[in-house]
Each structure stands twice: as C-alpha cells, then as structure tokens.
Amino acid sequence: MSDTCIFCKIAKGDIPARKVHEDEEFLAFHDISPAAPVHLLLIPRHHIVSMAEVTQKDAGWLGRMMILASRLAEENGCRPGPEGGFRLVANAGADGGQEVPHLHFHILGGARPWQGRM
Numbered sequence: 830m831s832d833t834c835i836f837c838k839i840a841k842g843d844i845p846a847r848k849v850h851e852d853e854e855f856l857a858f859h860d861i862s863p864a865a866p867v868h869l870l871l872i873p874r875h876h877i878v879s880m881a882e883v884t885q886k887d888a889g890w891l892g893r894m895m896i897l898a899s900r901l902a903e904e905n906g907c908r909p910g911p912e913g914g915f916r917l918v919a920n921a922g923a924d925g926g927q928e929v930p931h932l933h934f935h936i937l938g939g940a941r942p943w944q945g946r947m
C-alpha cells in the first residue's frame with residue numbers, strides 16, 4: 830500500500846470507483862475516462878508499480894490476473910469468439926505512456942477505435 834497511490838486508495842475504498850469485480854487479490858472497475866465502449870481497469874490489491882518491475886516470483890498472481898481479465902471482458906460486454914474479443918493493455922513507465930504508477934491492465938472492447946494504428 831502506498832499512501833499517495835490513487836489505485837491503492839480505490840482498492841482500500843477511500844476513493845470511489847464503479848467496481849465490477851472484487852476479491853482478496855484483485856479489483857476491477859470502470860476507467861474514469863473510457864477509450865472504448867468497454868474500458869475496465871484490473872489491478873492487484875498490493876502495490877507494485879508496473880510490468881517493468883515483475884519477476885519470476887510474481888508469476889502466480891500475474892497468471893491469475895490474466896485469466897481473470899479474460900473472464901471479466903466477457904462478463905462485461907466484450908463479445909465472445911473470434912469476431913468479438915478485447916484488448917489487454919499494460920502500459921509501463923513514461924515511454925509506455927503509464928500515468929498511474931500502480932500496475933494495471935486495461936481491458937478494452939466493444940469497438941475497434943485502434944484499428945489501423947497498432
């Protein structure tokens with residue numbers, strides 16, 4: 830837990846968020862400024878800055894987080910199957926465009942605003 834981290838504050842309940850999932854390890858909520866019809870943020874409850882910091886010891890919870898992301902995408906409006914789908918984005922560091930320094934996955938779906946760009 831970091832005293833100054835927005836996402837730690839959301840995880841603690843000190844800042845409100847539109848939560849879609851909560852368990853002992855993870856929290857998922859709607860992005861405050863959605864970039865797609867479905868735009869969720871999935872975070873671990875414990876404070877870790879980014880994917881640039883992870884090591885082998887993080888493999889277990891990271892694997893569970895990726896599997897949860899896939900489930901949450903489908904439960905929250907991303908169409909299933911090859912004609913639907915979603916994007917899973919993890920920005921890391923300044924060159925990665927990361928603004929909030931608490932590791933998070935963006936789950937984006939419901940449209941293809943990125944088509945042709947990446």
Ligand code: 5GP
Binds near residue numbers: 844860928930
């Ligand atoms: P990053 O650029 O760090 O990968 O993404 C941070 C994301 O967090 C942005 O998409 C931004 O809209 C979202 N965000 C920033 N502050 C808040 C907040 O207080 N509540 C919620 N729900 N989303 C936030």
Ligand code: ZN
Binds near residue numbers: 836876
């Ligand atoms: Zn944090």
